[in-house]
Amino acid sequence: MELPRLALVGYGRMGREIESLARRRGFAVTAIFSRSRPLTSVQELTEADVVVDFSVAEAVPHTAQLALQAGKRLVIGTTGWEAYREELRRQTDAWGGGVVYASNFAIGVQLLYHLVQQAARFIARMPDYDIFLHEIHHRHKRDAPSGTARKLAELILRELPRKRTASTATEGPLPEDVLHVSASRGGEVIGTHTVYIDAPGESVELIHRAKSRESFAAGALLAAQWIASRQGFYEFSDVLRALLG
Ligand SMILES: NC(=O)c1ccc[n+]([C@@H]2O[C@H](COP(=O)([O-])OP(=O)(O)OC[C@H]3O[C@@H](n4cnc5c(N)ncnc54)[C@H](OP(=O)(O)O)[C@@H]3O)[C@@H](O)[C@H]2O)c1
Missing domain, CATH: 3.40.50.720 (NAD(P)-binding Rossmann-like Domain)
Structure with missing residues (x-):
């Protein structure tokens, strides 16, 4: 073609x-x-x-x-x-x-979306397992959090009923029904997205790093x-x- x-x-x-x-x-x-x-x-x-x-x-x-x-x-x-x-x-x-x-x-981010949906569904019946996300981009980027972070949050909220909203707020304790989304800006980082799953005895991190x-x-x-x-x-x-x- x-x-x-x-x-x-x-x-x-x-x-x-x-x-x-x-x-x-x-x-x-x-x-x-x-x-x-x-x-x-x-x-x-x-x-x-x-x-x-x-x-x-x-x-x-x-x-x-x-x-x-x-x-x-x-x-x-x-x-x-x-x-x-x-x-x-x-x-x-x-x-x-x-x-x-x-x-x-990036194809790898599409894979991350898939894995994060699975992970959110997996912990839906495990209240001890919390989930949150962080993204890092170069200092020139205009929007924050990134569109990819907002998409990840949308997928998690869809799969995990105990999280009702996403928030970037950092003041005070985090309510259990809030999915925390944070962003850092600096240097020339092309884009890193990390989804953290944290429980009393263990943690899991799903990371996508754009190399170019x-x-x-x-x-x-x-x-x-x-x-x-x-x-x-x-x-x-x-x-x-x-x-x-
Ligand atoms: N979907 C993805 O996979 C992906 C990946 C990376 C980035 N992005 C997104 O893609 C966008 C561009 O990122 P970037 O890093 O290339 O940004 P960038 O280096 O700042 O480039 C932005 C370009 O847009 C041009 N522009 C500004 N206003 C315009 C207008 N009214 N009409 C036409 N062009 C205009 C600028 O023109 P001048 O040069 O004349 O100022 C510049 O060439 C951002 O929204 C970013 O978040 C998406």
């Missing part, structure tokens, strides 16, 4: 990584947009099949509108735009478009290839389920 032609929105750490990997793998990159060279019209997307957005949350609605109007598929790796998600789902269906999104396109940005770029390219010939609104985990069965 022919590789889709890509337009990139966002040309920072991730945009550059995707361009580099895409070219090495034989994808054509037909246009690149950033804050200093913004996407302003559907005509600018004519040459592309799939728009790949790794920019900033505020830019996502505008990019998505133009991609849908242009009849282009869309892969969104940008984080922090959850408030717009349901509206984009409706718009995608209304336009007959195709979107894949993920706060983390290539794993995110590879997942985004896989999603671009997959969505190029499809319609609908998907999370990356749906794509992997479809591919792996």
Whole structure:
């Protein structure tokens, strides 16, 4: 199957990584947009099949509108735009478009999601086993906690009824029904997510460490290839389920 032609929105750490990997793998990159060279019209997307957005949350609605109007598929790796998600789902269906999104396109993080769901289900009947999570990213990152940490919290809350809400608050004792989520920022850490399970006599840690940005770029390219010939609104985990069965 022919590789889709890509337009990139966002040309920072991730945009550059995707361009580099895409070219090495034989994808054509037909246009690149950033804050200093913004996407302003559907005509600018004519040459592309799939728009790949790794920019900033505020830019996502505008990019998505133009991609849908242009009849282009869309892969969104940008984080922090959850408030717009349901509206984009409706718009995608209304336009007959195709979107894949993920706060983390690394395959290893998809595995972590799976393991954490299993772990949360496992301790659901063991009240002595508490669970909490921590993430570390480079000092340039805008959102905190990360989209991946918010997704991990969502999965834990879904599987573990005794945790009713997630919170980043650190003052005072932690109520038993609160899932604590914390974040650190510093240096050039690409991204580390740790889920801790702690009981009186033992502890378990599930850790994902991104060693480079290539794993995110590879997942985004896989999603671009997959969505190029499809319609609908998907999370990356749906794509992997479809591919792996
Ligand atoms: N899903 C994943 O797997 C994954 C992995 C890593 C990061 N991310 C997320 O991806 C996003 C980008 O991360 P990054 O590290 O590449 O950030 P970054 O290095 O700060 O790059 C952001 C890029 O967005 C551009 N931009 C800003 N406003 C824009 C606008 N209105 N229209 C178009 N482009 C605009 C910037 O343009 P200028 O250069 O002109 O300022 C810059 O090129 C973040 O939300 C991050 O959390 C997701």
